[in-house]
Amino acid sequence: MDTLISGLAILAHWDVMVALLIGSIGGVIIGALPGVGPAIAIAILLPATFSFEPIVGLTLLLGIYGSSMYGGAIPAILINTPGTPVNALTTYDGYPMTKRGEGHRAVSLAYTASFFGGVFSILCLIVLSPLLAWIAPHFGSREIFLAAFLGILLVVVAHRGQTFAAGMLAFLGIFLNTVGLEPVKYTKRYTFDQSWLASGFDLIVVVLGLFAISQAFLLLIERDHTPERATVSGSMMSGFKELLGIKRIATVSSSLGVLMGMIPGVGEFTAQFLSYTYAQKSSKTPELFGKGSPEGLVASEAANIAVPAAAMIPLLALGIPGEALTAMMLTVFYVHNVIPGPQLFADQLDFVMALYMALILLNVIVLVFLLFSTNLLLRIMQIPTRFLGMMILTLSFIGVYSLRNSATDCVIAMGFGVFGLILKRLNLPIVPIILGIVLGGIMEVKLRTAMAAVKTPLDFVSRPIAAILFVMILLVLILHLRTLIREHKTKQGPDPIGPDHEHSSQQG
Amino acid sequence: MAKLKMFQDLFQRYRRPGDLVFAVLFLAFAAFLLSQLGEQTVIAKRTKWYSQPALWPGIGVVGMFVFGAFHLLGSLVSPRIAGRWTEVLFWLRAAEYVLYFFIYVVLVPQLGYLPSTIVFTLFLTMRAGFRGWKACLSAVLFGIVTALIFRGFLQVKIPAGEIYQYLPDGIRSFAMIYL
Numbered sequence: 001m002d003t004l005i006s007g008l009a010i011l012a013h014w015d016v017m018v019a020l021l022i023g024s025i026g027g028v029i030i031g032a033l034p035g036v037g038p039a040i041a042i043a044i045l046l047p048a049t050f051s052f053e054p055i056v057g058l059t060l061l062l063g064i065y066g067s068s069m070y071g072g073a074i075p076a077i078l079i080n081t082p083g084t085p086v087n088a089l090t091t092y093d094g095y096p097m098t099k100r101g102e103g104h105r106a107v108s109l110a111y112t113a114s115f116f117g118g119v120f121s122i123l124c125l126i127v128l129s130p131l132l133a134w135i136a137p138h139f140g141s142r143e144i145f146l147a148a149f150l151g152i153l154l155v156v157v158a159h160r161g162q163t164f165a166a167g168m169l170a171f172l173g174i175f176l177n178t179v180g181l182e183p184v185k186y187t188k189r190y191t192f193d194q195s196w197l198a199s200g201f202d203l204i205v206v207v208l209g210l211f212a213i214s215q216a217f218l219l220l221i222e223r224d225h226t227p228e229r230a231t232v233s234g235s236m237m238s239g240f241k242e243l244l245g246i247k248r249i250a251t252v253s254s255s256l257g258v259l260m261g262m263i264p265g266v267g268e269f270t271a272q273f274l275s276y277t278y279a280q281k282s283s284k285t286p287e288l289f290g291k292g293s294p295e296g297l298v299a300s301e302a303a304n305i306a307v308p309a310a311a312m313i314p315l316l317a318l319g320i321p322g323e324a325l326t327a328m329m330l331t332v333f334y335v336h337n338v339i340p341g342p343q344l345f346a347d348q349l350d351f352v353m354a355l356y357m358a359l360i361l362l363n364v365i366v367l368v369f370l371l372f373s374t375n376l377l378l379r380i381m382q383i384p385t386r387f388l389g390m391m392i393l394t395l396s397f398i399g400v401y402s403l404r405n406s407a408t409d410c411v412i413a414m415g416f417g418v419f420g421l422i423l424k425r426l427n428l429p430i431v432p433i434i435l436g437i438v439l440g441g442i443m444e445v446k447l448r449t450a451m452a453a454v455k456t457p458l459d460f461v462s463r464p465i466a467a468i469l470f471v472m473i474l475l476v477l478i479l480h481l482r483t484l485i486r487e488h489k490t491k492q493g494p495d496p497i498g499p500d501h502e503h504s505s506q507q508g
Numbered sequence: 509m510a511k512l513k514m515f516q517d518l519f520q521r522y523r524r525p526g527d528l529v530f531a532v533l534f535l536a537f538a539a540f541l542l543s544q545l546g547e548q549t550v551i552a553k554r555t556k557w558y559s560q561p562a563l564w565p566g567i568g569v570v571g572m573f574v575f576g577a578f579h580l581l582g583s584l585v586s587p588r589i590a591g592r593w594t595e596v597l598f599w600l601r602a603a604e605y606v607l608y609f610f611i612y613v614v615l616v617p618q619l620g621y622l623p624s625t626i627v628f629t630l631f632l633t634m635r636a637g638f639r640g641w642k643a644c645l646s647a648v649l650f651g652i653v654t655a656l657i658f659r660g661f662l663q664v665k666i667p668a669g670e671i672y673q674y675l676p677d678g679i680r681s682f683a684m685i686y687l
Contacts, residue, residue, distance in 0.1 A: 220605055425598065
């Protein structure tokens with residue numbers, strides 16, 4: 001209880017509240033704009049928060065992180081264009097409902113399902129906190145190494161039909177992390193005697209290039225497209241009542257979101273797939289799925305919104321990000337001098353509680369904002385895509401240049417921008433690169449520390465948690481191979497001749 | 509023949525136009541990096557294998573090469589969709605915007621953040637095909653608001669423009685701090 005009160009005291013400052021308000025509402029607007037995701041916004045704004053107090057900067061960016069998916073549901077439902085890639089499944093049932101003239105019902109249901117999923121996942125975080133505080137110190141170097149390895153493995157095998165591409169990009173990330181001066185022996189690695197390569201590639205520069213600048217280039221080069229005009233009318237409160245009738249699906253979907261969010265490398269797509277499948281199989285009207293089923297809509301929205309908060313579990317407790325956004329949040333924490341990991345729970349549990357409460361408040365702010373401003377958001381969405389490209393490119397400059405006023409950083413970011421553009425055009429995933437950079441760095445440091453205390457290879461997995469993680473790694477590999485063999489036997493593998501527009505490999 | 513069919517089935521996937529070009533370039537890049545492993549990394553004496561500076565770059569480039577080779581293999585045996593060179597041309601079109609962005613980066617320390625941003629947003633808006641006064645005004649307003657919020661209000665680290673030194677005394681210090 002003392003921790004809770006102490007956490008509240010951290011939050012109870014006007015600047016923290018303003019940051020939360022701006023972050024939450026800004027996140028919804030960013031999420032609602034097709035083509036701009038939370039990754040772009042966080043990467044651009046991160047350097048702007050350097051001068052803030054840690055809790056202020058964190059709540060601002062946490063607001064964007066946690067609220068963007070709310071906004072992404074609006075264009076998904078009303079104009080069949082997901083605001084963020086994870087809202088793609090929402091179009092399956094949301095848009096058919098709009099076509100039936102039930103747009104406001106679908107939007108209202110999406111808001112309430114998201115609110116339910118969001119609050120549910122944060123409550124899970126709070127309930128699990130004592131357990132995390134107890135278990136986190138048992139994670140030594142070898143456990144963290146194995147968990148990071150599991151994260152890389154999962155992000156590769158999770159890209160079904162693109163395993164090789166995800167693998168080569170994850171290894172590219174691992175390689176990029178090693179460029180520059182090696183931190184222990186101070187030897188040069190792949191610097192080609194170029195002084196600008198000696199300090200390596202800054203994660204923020206790479207992220208800005210791959211996510212923001214690539215998106216700006218894409219929007220500026222592609223044909224201009226202004227999202228179609230849409231409006232909603234009617235009570236936005238109706239969703240609360242309707243959700244009560246679908247509470248089983250909302251609860252199961254949120255639980256699956258929490259579970260998938262906790263496992264590094266899995267994320268929203270798997271959570272949505274599982275919850276949607278569950279909802280369809282357990283529904284009395286499975287034939288309506290994909291044609292405007294409220295249950296399908298709830299399953300999709302409750303699951304995807306539950307993931308970000310749950311993804312904070314491995315991030316906060318172990319310092320291991322599960323996907324691109326949490327990898328960026330890890331940078332956000334580091335920049336603000338908050339080091340996620342077992343020590344955070346031991347020494348700063350009140351700070352962790354303050355973050356949880358900020359997440360709950362965020363959900364309330366967003367819901368209230370959305371209930372009264374959906375039509376306003378629909379007008380903001382009318383920004384032509386090329387104009388949006390210009391805006392992103394202009395803002396990207398701040399993110400890159402303000403890091404250390406380096407023109408070299410800008411050139412590197414532009415290089416990654418072009419690379420990101422190519423990946424996006426080929427529908428190849430960007431996330432493995434980011435996770436490769438972050439988790440590769442963690443693995444290098446932890447392997448070095450862990451091996452110093454290991455005499456035989458078996459020692460590495462002799463502790464219970466290490467053994468469990470090792471078994472999980474083996475299980476993932478075996479299950480993946482089994483799936484491949486089954487697919488090959490039944491010839492039900494991914495359709496080699498597409499089209500693949502229904503499932504984007506992009507995230508953030 | 510049956511073996512060839514099974515081989516194709518194993519590696520076949522959906523590919524977009526330009527996939528083969530990317531796969532070849534990526535593998536060539538990985539091969540180049542692999543060839544440089546001995547040159548660009550050091551094998552330290554009296555150091556265990558897990559602390560060798562060459563270990564992780566090695567893991568990275570070997571992984572890139574092996575997975576890149578399989579990715580290329582998948583590209584070769586998968587059905588081709590026409591439009592490869594049109595797609596490559598699309599990638600190259602990004603060079604134009606890279607150039608604009610670079611000019612903007614060079615201009616900021618000279619002209620100052622606010623003036624350069626206004627010029628950049630206005631130019632890009634017109635280049636993107638919006639020539640009407642409403643779009644141009646929106647671009648200028650966006651430039652002003654961005655500069656004022658980030659440099660003026662949030663005090664983001666962007667150097668003052670050289671040109672500000674020539675401003676009259678009353679405005680100079682204000683421009684150097686806020687614009």
